[in-house]
Amino acid sequence: MNDFESARDEFKALKNMVYLNWAGLGPLPSSAKIAVEELLKNIYEWDNQYVSEAISSLQDGAKGQIAKLLNTSPDQIAITGTNTTQGIQTAFEAIRPKSGESIVTSDMQYVLTEAELQKWRDRGVDIKVVKNRDGVYDLNDFQRAVDKTTRAVFVDSVTWINGYKFDVPELSKIAHENNAFMITDSIQHLGQAKMDVEKSGADLVAGSAQKWLSDWLGLGFLYVRRKVIEELERPYYGYKNTEEPDGGWHTYFTLTDREQFPEFKFYSSDARKFEYGGSLYNMPGLTALEKTLKLINGIGMDRVQRRVLELKHELLEGLEALDFEVLEPYEEKHQSGITTFRMGVGRKKEMEVVEKLNSTGYAISYRAGGGLYGIRVSTHYVNNSDDIQSLLGALKSLRAKAGVKRN
Incomplete structure (x- = not known):
């Protein structure tokens, strides 16, 4: 078991759900x-x-x-x-x-x-x-x-x-x-x-x-x-x-x-x-x-940041494959664990998607400001690839139910 897996075991919330709302509130570890x-x-x-x-x-x-x-x-x-x-x-x-x-x-x-x-x-x-x-x-x-x-x-x-x-x-x-x-x-x-x-x-x-x-x-x-x-x-x-x-x-x-x-x-x-x-x-x-x-600090911020961005990039690849609009047209030095995107189904339906996901075992959010708006996902060092793929699968399914097909 590596450092990230050991740290993940500290978070009971991650055993119960796909938690990707660290930019909102962070669950408490067992220690x-x-x-x-x-x-x-x-x-x-x-x-x-x-x-x-x-x-x-x-x-x-x-x-x-x-x-x-x-x-x-x-x-x-x-x-x-x-x-x-x-x-x-x-x-x-x-x-x-x-x-x-x-x-x-x-x-x-x-x-x-x-x-x-x-x-x-x-x-x-x-x-x-x-x-x-x-x-x-x-x-x-x-x-x-x-x-x-x-x-x-x-x-x-x-x-x-x-x-x-x-x-x-x-x-x-x-x-x-x-x-x-x-x-x-x-x-x-x-x-x-x-x-x-x-x-x-x-x-x-x-x-x-x-x-x-x-x-x-x-x-x-x-x-x-x-x-x-x-x-x-x-x-x-x-x-x-x-x-x-x-x-x-x-x-x-x-x-x-x-x-x-x-x-x-x-x-x-x-x-x-x-x-x-x-x-x-x-x-x-x-x-x-x-x-x-x-x-x-035990893992070190260099490794934490690298892990956060690795998961983010996996998420970005999946969002691109779904033809979602990512509000992130900037180079990696300006990237963080926050990713905001639009599904192409309209703001009202996107907010309904967030509500649906949050009621079925996920934690994400919807935010707006500075002329921007969209679904906000935040990946942290204790998340893993399974979390990302689970969310992408759920988004694909919900968009299909909304009646919007990939171009």
């Missing part, structure tokens, strides 16, 4: 389930030593695995709360665009980060949108949009509609040549396509755990490049970004003569500066994430 059950058991029974150690060890373990995934150091990783959007909000509060400045973005941003951009637009910041050209982006369009007013270039490093993967290092050069920050929403990137943040040039990279990283909802994180940490604003004030007082918090909580408004010291030289003050971390989420990332 993560067992670890979370152990955590909850010890909290339920209240093992004092276990709980006390877990509060610090879980955050350190998860940050270490996130840093390994991104090829960076744990002190440049902040846990930002519940999701990627919160990480994006943290990033923009940290750079604080001013009225008269601009943010350059794409027309395939995730919808909830569009809401964040609307907030800054309402404050007088110009939002410049670069449009795709048949699912592809031309860096020259970004070059023309970025100017001396630009505070940040902001993109989904892998788009959620058709999986187009941006050349982040080249975009970063464009941003930095104009003294702008490079910010990415990388939830659709991390775990299925390699991202070396140290080589990417990105200043802030937001992600969360519930998709390709196979954790559950409620845990986001943010990479902050070391050289920009001190110049950025502190978005929040609270327990998690405040330095411990002499003797530690437990001692401080027992003092009877402490000042009501002491001169607290705040973290300023590492990513803890941006952590969500006032709350502890999502302990079950951190527990699961450390385990899921050990699976991915």
Whole structure:
């Protein structure tokens, strides 16, 4: 049994169905389930030593695995709360665009980060949108949009509609040549396509755990490049970004003569500066994430990415044989585990096909944005050829029932 087969055995969902919706949500592996059950058991029974150690060890373990995934150091990783959007909000509060400045973005941003951009637009910041050209982006369009007013270039490093993967290092050069920050929403990137943040040039990279990283909802994180940490604003004030007082918090909580408004010291030289003050971390989420990332990091992102694209190419060959329209007219360096296509039966019937498949043992989705729309399939490292061939067979059968023949 090879590494991919061993990892696949961790996912009960893959024994019950053909799961190809990792761009939506990722099922939990058994090692993560067992670890979370152990955590909850010890909290339920209240093992004092276990709980006390877990509060610090879980955050350190998860940050270490996130840093390994991104090829960076744990002190440049902040846990930002519940999701990627919160990480994006943290990033923009940290750079604080001013009225008269601009943010350059794409027309395939995730919808909830569009809401964040609307907030800054309402404050007088110009939002410049670069449009795709048949699912592809031309860096020259970004070059023309970025100017001396630009505070940040902001993109989904892998788009959620058709999986187009941006050349982040080249975009970063464009941003930095104009003294702008490079910010990415990388939830659709991390775990299925390699991202070396140290080589990417990105200043802030937001992600969360519930998709390709196979954790559950409620845990986001943010990479902050070391050289920009001190110049950025502190978005929040609270327990998690405040330095411990002499003797530690437990001692401080027992003092009877402490000042009501002491001169607290705040973290300023590492990513803890941006952590969500006032709350502890999502302990079950951190527990699961450390385990899921050990699976991915244990295999290595080079091999994971290669496996993801091998399965994607098998899918593309099958879709081409069926004469389906694939929304992917771009070279391999821009490819990811997301594949979006149309069957030629019309949008309404395609959505019915997705509903039918999702009710009969498959998991896929339908997405639209940036003038594009279609059935979205996402292949991951624990999928196999049987999954791809099963889906292709089901699509062929359903199209025949819809009364559309191959040309």
